[in-house]
Amino acid sequence: MTITPQQLLNTAIAGAEDKKAMNIVALDLKGISLVADYFVICHGxxxxxxxxxxxxxxxxxxxxxxxxxxxxxxxxxxVLLDLGDVVVHIFHRDEREYYNIERLWSDAKVVENV
Structure with a gap:
């Protein structure tokens, strides 16, 4: 069984939500980066x-x-989890504020309704 990048994105977000991750943001990097299709950013x-x-x-x-x-x-x-098409960034609250990678990838669209 193959899983699409969108399904993988949803799987990663569901796992983060299950453990009460805070301020989950998904960025669509298609056409912007060769690293991954999506970034998921959240914090604990x-x-x-x-x-x-x-x-x-x-x-x-x-x-x-x-x-x-x-x-x-x-x-x-x-913590960085590389799932291939999806890269998940899980920060401690203080580090998320410091690194602010959402700003670094501001050209990416925020994925709504994931």
């Missing part, structure tokens, strides 16, 4: 919550047959 209020969000997104991607590469899980300040 503690290291434990950041790790829980990342673990749930990883589990759901794995269940869908998607290989996942992870960086930053130990420090839990900015």
């Amino acid at each position: 209020n503690s290291d434990t919550q950041v790790q829980a969000i990342a673990t749930e997104v990883r589990k759901r991607a794995h269940d869908a047959g998607i290989p996942v590469r992870i960086e930053g899980m130990d420090a839990a300040r900015w």
Whole structure:
């Protein structure tokens, strides 16, 4: 079974929502970046919550047959999950404000109704 980038996006968002991720934003990068079709950006209020969000997104991607590469899980300040067509950025609240990657990718359209 193959999963479309949109389905993968929805899977990642559902995992983040399940662990109460805050301020989830999905950016459509098609035509802007060769890195991925979508970025999902969210944050947790503690290291434990950041790790829980990342673990749930990883589990759901794995269940869908998607290989996942992870960086930053130990420090839990900015965890990056590379799902191929979707890259998930899970920040600790303080780091999200500092890095503000939504501003860096301001040319991307925000995905509505995901």
